[in-house]
Amino acid sequence: MRMKISNLCIIIILVLISEATTITADVHMSDVYYTSGNAVSDSMTLHNVDYKSGVMIFPTVLVDNSKAGPVDGSEDCWLEDSTGNDAGSCLKIEADKFEYNKISFADGLSNAVINNYKLESGLAQAKYFNGITSIREIVSSKDNEYQSCFVASRQGLYSSSFGWPTRGKYSGFYHEISMTHAGKSCKIESELSCSDEVSGEIPVQYSWDALTGSDDVYAMARIGISASDGDRDVDFCIDGESSYLTDKHSGPEHIDAVESMDKRVSKDVYMMYEIIR
């Protein structure tokens, strides 16, 4: 299956990038902050990335606010950030243009971390977790305006992300969500690609969104794609598999490029998994 092969290629690329970046790291920070007996660890590695962080530690609470972005004009920019305790997150971004912001806070009993990032073309791997749920997302974006926010706390996990193409460029994406909740797991893979050949002047329109959420009992993951015809062929699909349901498939869908249009044709697909403890 085409999607399986592309997934394998992406994983191989990510592994190679991981090996390469470990060798050429420029700044590696490994910090632990304590308040009221609670500890929050923060490990970050930067390459051609500017970074700024402010940490405030008081007897009953600590707050860590940090932001990062690539150095202007640089290529081969990436960061890896890992934060947390009982609840936490790991994020790796490799892109020439991205913005990243993280807020982490803790008191004597619990901690939480909020991550926000935007990127155009590049790879992002995110993992966020607490004692019950673990969610991993992989996004490979080509000429999109993509942004994501994910939150991890002891009470639950949450994420919301969406993207659409950068105007006038060949674009596509791969977005994967893997979720484990109370011993059950599911995985959603989505992919969209546009052809190189241009026919017409009306650009293809598409967008996608991803949503996850969990609490002590319930967890869900969803990816949706909406596409309209335009100057290129568009192919997209969503596949899903889980440890407790039969595999699901939405698509593959194909929209032909059109020279002109009287009425725009749109197709929507989505897939959602729910896990109840």
Place this chain on the structure above:
Amino acid sequence: MGTIGLRIVSKLDICFLLMLFLTSCITEGKIGYDIGVTVSNSTSQSQWGRSQSTAVLTFHSDTVFNGDGNTSKYLNIVGFAGIGLKENTYTKEGRLRYEDLIELTSQENYIFIDKTVTNNSEFYRCEINESLPTFLYNENKIYYRGAGIRARNRYYNNEDALYTKYYSNRFSKTVRYAGTYTNGLITAEVTPARVDEEVLKNSATAFVLSSSSDQYSGFAFVSDSVPIIEEIYLGSFDINQIITKEYEGAKEVDLTGWLECCFSEGLEGGLSNKNETFMAHRATHADENRNILILHESDTTSS
């Protein structure tokens, strides 16, 4: 805030064993940081790190032993803004009188840490502004006659450490130690080629030793892992030693949280009431926005 009080009065007959551990690592209220960074490029690499922590705590211990027999004592206070002490004392059959007073107070007002990475991820800068008012006072008196005593003490205030070591059959010692750390401003700049660190802080150490030993006496003062004073006496010697060290540097954001309790009760109040000779008071320089500890030695006891 935790408050711990301990008073032990014991008559020794044959064997007495006391072990006391006091460490912020095992308390529930640890506050602080442990940061480290590595900055590298294709040709070189530099590392820098710093740790500091404390626990909001008030600790008091007043111990008196008096009797004949074998004894062993282990004491370890660690993890309170870099201030602590450690003691190992063993005695063979003999007559021992032992008095030990410990006052420890620590609190945390704030820790601010600002980090930046610039210059293509090859320049790291960290600024730490911390206020961890901590005070430790120890007064230790030992009088021993018998088959042998081994006594080792270590007092430290961040990079400053004082060591004493004794073997003796006829032994007496009086030690008074006061260490305080108020606040610090630490700046570090790290590039692949170098590390620049500047530490400004308000802290002070005072140490008064008076001892008499008939076999072995050792004393050392070490600062930044560099021995400043090293003394060893083999034979029968009386030693009187006074060490004070004071840092004044970092301006504090807010001085309202200072340790009124310790200076009024622990030193000026408590000790002067016992007709002791060691006094201390706090002086606030309002014009410079500084808060420092000044220790006065008015009359050292000779052994």
